[in-house]
Amino acid sequence: MKKQILFTAIYNFVFLAMAILFSVIEDNKVSFPYILLLLLMSDFFIVYYQRKTGEKQKKQLKELEKNQELLIEKERLSSLGQLIGGIAHNLKTPIMSISGALEGLNDLVKEYDGSIEDKSVTASDHHEIASDMKEWIDKIRPYLSYMTEVIDAVKGQAVSMNTAEAGEFSAKELILRTQLLMKDELKRRHCNLNSEVNIKEETQVKGQLNALVQVLDNLIMNAMDAYGENGGDIDLKISEDNEKVYIEVKDYAGGIPENIKDKLFNEMITNKGKNGTGLGLYMSYSTIKGKFNGDMRFESESGKGTTFFIEINKK
Numbered sequence: 001m002k003k004q005i006l007f008t009a010i011y012n013f014v015f016l017a018m019a020i021l022f023s024v025i026e027d028n029k030v031s032f033p034y035i036l037l038l039l040l041m042s043d044f045f046i047v048y049y050q051r052k053t054g055e056k057q058k059k060q061l062k063e064l065e066k067n068q069e070l071l072i073e074k075e076r077l078s079s080l081g082q083l084i085g086g087i088a089h090n091l092k093t094p095i096m097s098i099s100g101a102l103e104g105l106n107d108l109v110k111e112y113d114g115s116i117e118d119k120s121v122t123a124s125d126h127h128e129i130a131s132d133m134k135e136w137i138d139k140i141r142p143y144l145s146y147m148t149e150v151i152d153a154v155k156g157q158a159v160s161m162n163t164a165e166a167g168e169f170s171a172k173e174l175i176l177r178t179q180l181l182m183k184d185e186l187k188r189r190h191c192n193l194n195s196e197v198n199i200k201e202e203t204q205v206k207g208q209l210n211a212l213v214q215v216l217d218n219l220i221m222n223a224m225d226a227y228g229e230n231g232g233d234i235d236l237k238i239s240e241d242n243e244k245v246y247i248e249v250k251d252y253a254g255g256i257p258e259n260i261k262d263k264l265f266n267e268m269i270t271n272k273g274k275n276g277t278g279l280g281l282y283m284s285y286s287t288i289k290g291k292f293n294g295d296m297r298f299e300s301e302s303g304k305g306t307t308f309f310i311e312i313n314k315k
Contacts (some may be wrong), residue, residue, distance in 0.1 A: 094143035101136045169209040171199045171238045189224040190231025198239040207292045215284040219249040226253035247310040256300040
């Protein structure tokens with residue numbers, strides 16, 4: 001607004017000076033009514049132009065905000081799809097194992113039922129059948145515990161999309177949840193996630209666990225994309241000093257193209273073509289800066305790979 005007022009004032013001053021000059025040159029008279037009329041006309045056109053420009057800018061701003069909302073929603077749905085895929089794969093194996101165990105228990109129940117009136121069946125035989133049943137039950141318990149962990153992890157990630165509550169969490173929780181959610185995709189892409197934790201068990205980080213898990217998931221997904229169909233190793237390292245926690249995600253793929261390095265965190269840049277929105281790294285950087293008051297940077301060399309570095313203050 002101040003710029004518009006200054007522009008109008010300067011324009012009027014220059015226009016008035018020129019009008020006076022031309023009037024003096026023509027007949028050595030200054031026709032002030034004429035000049036005033038011209039000034040009013042110029043003000044009218046300036047106001048009209050500014051109003052039209054303002055309406056156009058508002059329309060462009062609304063379109064930009066709408067497009068950003070669509071991109072964010074697309075990224076959110078992509079993350080949700082990844083979670084659903086993780087659920088399907090991570091629960092498939094334990095469900096099949098439990099189903100097999102139940103079949104074994106069912107056979108033992110039939111065997112026991114048939115032996116109740118059989119006088120040749122001794123007490124030792126009954127104890128043996130009971131022992132076999134207990135063995136099958138013991139096999140089921142770890143699968144149920146694992147399924148509970150999967151459900152809790154996915155529930156936490158889904159809730160994080162609609163909440164801004166901050167808490168405290170350990171590096172162990174961060175690693176376990178990341179491994180759990182990425183297990184399916186890592187296997188499908190033929191990639192190995194090598195985790196190295198050099199941090200005390202009692203060390204706590206203040207912030208949203210699910211938000212940081214989403215950042216790591218995004219970095220790991222980018223590393224898998226960099227490998228393409230061939231797959232490869234991805235290193236996830238966590239260390240600390242007296243004030244900060246340090247996280248590294250490293251791949252050994254082709255590296256980041258030189259033409260997008262400077263724009264990576266500042267704009268929605270992608271080198272995945274139509275399959276990428278460019279929001280992943282942009283939002284990850286914003287999350288580390290905004291929700292953890294931390295820092296995020298990267299180093300990349302063509303043909304040797306890329307490492308992302310995250311620094312987060314302790315609680």
